Amino acid sequence: MSADAEIADAVERLRPELERLARELYDEPEIGFEEHASVARIASLLAAHGVDVEVGAFGLDTALRASTAAAGAASGPHFAIIAEYDALPGIGHACGHNVIAAVAVGAYLAAAPVVAGLGGRLSLIGTPAEENGGGKELIIRAGGFDDVDAAGMVHPSSGSGTSSVLGQRTTGVRRVAVTYHGRAAHAAGAPWLGRNALDGVVTAYQSIAQLRQHILPTDRLHGIITDGGAAPNIVPERASALFYVRSADVAALRELTDRVVAVLEGAALATGTRAEIDVDPVPPYLPLQTNTALTSRWVDAFAARGHEVPPPAEPPQGGPSTDMGNVSRLVPSIHPSLGLGGPDDVFPHNAAFADLTVLPAATDALVDAAAALAATAVAYAADPELRAAAAAEFAASGGPSRWAD
Ligand SMILES: [Zn+2]
Numbered sequence: 001m002s003a004d005a006e007i008a009d010a011v012e013r014l015r016p017e018l019e020r021l022a023r024e025l026y027d028e029p030e031i032g033f034e035e036h037a038s039v040a041r042i043a044s045l046l047a048a049h050g051v052d053v054e055v056g057a058f059g060l061d062t063a064l065r066a067s068t069a070a071a072g073a074a075s076g077p078h079f080a081i082i083a084e085y086d087a088l089p090g091i092g093h094a095c096g097h098n099v100i101a102a103v104a105v106g107a108y109l110a111a112a113p114v115v116a117g118l119g120g121r122l123s124l125i126g127t128p129a130e131e132n133g134g135g136k137e138l139i140i141r142a143g144g145f146d147d148v149d150a151a152g153m154v155h156p157s158s159g160s161g162t163s164s165v166l167g168q169r170t171t172g173v174r175r176v177a178v179t180y181h182g183r184a185a186h187a188a189g190a191p192w193l194g195r196n197a198l199d200g201v202v203t204a205y206q207s208i209a210q211l212r213q214h215i216l217p218t219d220r221l222h223g224i225i226t227d228g229g230a231a232p233n234i235v236p237e238r239a240s241a242l243f244y245v246r247s248a249d250v251a252a253l254r255e256l257t258d259r260v261v262a263v264l265e266g267a268a269l270a271t272g273t274r275a276e277i278d279v280d281p282v283p284p285y286l287p288l289q290t291n292t293a294l295t296s297r298w299v300d301a302f303a304a305r306g307h308e309v310p311p312p313a314e315p316p317q318g319g320p321s322t323d324m325g326n327v328s329r330l331v332p333s334i335h336p337s338l339g340l341g342g343p344d345d346v347f348p349h350n351a352a353f354a355d356l357t358v359l360p361a362a363t364d365a366l367v368d369a370a371a372a373l374a375a376t377a378v379a380y381a382a383d384p385e386l387r388a389a390a391a392a393e394f395a396a397s398g399g400p401s402r403w404a405d
Pocket residue numbers: 095131348349
């Protein structure tokens with residue numbers, strides 16, 4: 001049997017289990033670093049297929065690793081399939097990471113025997129807290145990608161097409177947390193004794209809105225107030241906010257963060273409070289760098305499953321971020337988007353998107369995506385020209401880099 005037929009056969013047999021996995025994660029969504037039941041479900045599905053799984057890998061309770069060869073025991077080309085399974089607070093799997101997990105498990109189970117037969121290595125790396133914790137960067141720092149040569153995952157999106165497949169770009173993101181410290185006072189009895197920490201936050205929020213007029217079209221700035229005081233009749237002694245600073249370019253991201261920090265300090269000066277600023281409470285996410293040589297294998301395999309893959313659209317400016325960006329700057333990587341067949345205006349991070357992930361169209365899409373991702377991993381093991389093309393493209397864009405470089 002050809003590798004393609006073997007993969008097609010495998011994903012078809014796995015279909016009910018992958019559908020169930022996506023549904024079970026949807027039914028019990030868990031936010032970043034708390035994905036205990038989710039990772040246990042993934043591990044038990046893998047174990048049922050005879051896979052040796054490590055939960056709690058890389059020093060993270062909800063990280064997972066499975067590999068066709070123990071690390072260092074083999075020297076063939078090493079492709080890592082990446083899984084995510086964290087949900088969003090309050091709106092469940094509105095980013096579709098339940099689908100990402102099902103695609104990754106399906107791709108790993110379908111590709112592992114083929115890759116092993118070719119003398120290559122395949123790993124499944126389960127990465128916690130994509131939404132809020134930078135699990136992939138933590139795994140990078142723990143050495144989890146040290147012997148990985150290339151990596152891939154698939155992320156669901158709205159719409160039926162896969163239009164952003166080759167042109168997909170994300171911004172890098174840094175978080176900036178700020179707490180203003182003022183002085184409490186009776187808000188009516190002796191307001192002159194107070195220094196209002198909430199005024200620090202509000203001034204900062206307004207000033208960032210003004211800063212937003214003078215940033216690049218590829219930058220994004222947004223935030224929320226996380227603590228606005230305890231009661232109206234107490235001048236808030238303490239108030240906090242969390243801002244996200246995004247840019248499509250690493251150098252611009254650093255510069256914009258400095259401008260944000262200056263605004264936060266200015267708000268303290270204006271309100272007679274003190275700003276306690278925490279830059280990067282979680283690791284920065286780098287802008288995604290798609291490897292087009294590898295992605296074109298994904299496109300071919302996905303098209304072969306009966307999908308029309310439109311030519312790459314002009315990438316939108318700005319946009320969301322992913323910690324897969326950090327992996328993509330360490331090794332050649334793919335992160336194609338996968339339309340789930342819903343209306344175009346149901347975008348991730350809206351609760352309606354979570355509901356799309358368990359409809360029959362989503363199951364069809366995820367099974368095809370698993371097959372295409374498996375085919376990409378197999379091609380990486382089988383085709384030295386593909387490996388060379390991927391490596392040359394990666395080197396031409398600057399080679400491996402980390403945030404700390
Ligand atoms: Zn998301």
